[in-house]
Structure formats: structure tokens, C-alpha cells
Amino acid sequence: xxxxxxxxxxxxxxxxxxxxxxxxxxxxxxxxxxxxxxxxxxxxxxxxxxxxxxxxxxxxxxxxxxxxxxxxxxxxxxxxxxxxxxxxxxxxxxxxxxxxxxxxxxxxxxxxxxxxxxxxxxxxxxxxxxxxxxxxxxxxxxxxx
Numbered sequence: 001x002x003x004x005x006x007x008x009x010x011x012x013x014x015x016x017x018x019x020x021x022x023x024x025x026x027x028x029x030x031x032x033x034x035x036x037x038x039x040x041x042x043x044x045x046x047x048x049x050x051x052x053x054x055x056x057x058x059x060x061x062x063x064x065x066x067x068x069x070x071x072x073x074x075x076x077x078x079x080x081x082x083x084x085x086x087x088x089x090x091x092x093x094x095x096x097x098x099x100x101x102x103x104x105x106x107x108x109x110x111x112x113x114x115x116x117x118x119x120x121x122x123x124x125x126x127x128x129x130x131x132x133x134x135x136x137x138x139x140x141x142x143x144x145x
Contacts, residue, residue, distance in 0.1 A: 014104035015079075016043055016094045018065030019054040019124045030082055034072035041067040041094040043106060047119040054124045055087070055109025055116070063122040067094060067104060076105070086111030 015035060020027040023037060046059035056063050070076070080089060087107040094104045119127050 012103040016104040035068040
């Protein structure tokens, strides 16, 4: 009798986190024990301050974040639910701290942009708003992490 393997989502086995999924942020607990931190990384795009969490959108610029190895095949569906309806999971090319490039999953913001503030340096941790807090305003922009 032949054993079947569990179905794993097609795509990269890496995740680029740029906001509240990063180490020290409120939703990092979702990644703990399911993903391994690799190193700092950056991706093309613009970072928006949505209040208590950021959103990455297409555009000129660089977004700073962290690269993770996905160890649990069930993690992506969990992250999809956490991210909510205004975020879609897509692949992107990230540049690691050593200069090497890799393909990784990233959550892109697709919601309204009329009340958002750009984060010019692309770094969630250095924004003027200070450390992120638990998401009280999820209804406004979806359940973003």
C-alpha cells in the first residue's frame, strides 16, 4: 500500500513579513513554532500606514521586513484568515541581507487608500506612530496582521 503525502500549497516555502507578523510585533505569535526566521530582507513596493498595521502596495520604493522559512504546511491558510479580505497573498522577489534573491509569499494590501499615510522609508518599525498595538480598527481595513 502506498502512502500519500499531505497536499502542500504550490509556491515558495518562504514568507516575507513587513509588519505585525515580524518578531516583537503583536501577531508574530502566529509564526512562532510554524516558521523559522532567516534574516532581514527587502522587497519592491510602497508601505502604507493603515493605523495599527501596514499594507504593502505596488510602487517605486523598497519595503524592509523579515524572511521566514515556512515549516508548517497548514500555516498559509491560517495566515490567509488572519490577513483578512483586504489583503491577498502573492509571490514576490525579495533581496536577502547577503544580496541573494529569493521568491517568497507576501500579503499585498488591496483595500481603500483614501485615509492611509505612506511610510517613506518602507520600514514599519521606524514609522512616526511608534510601536504597533493590538488591532482595534480591523473593521476599517479588514483583519490585517
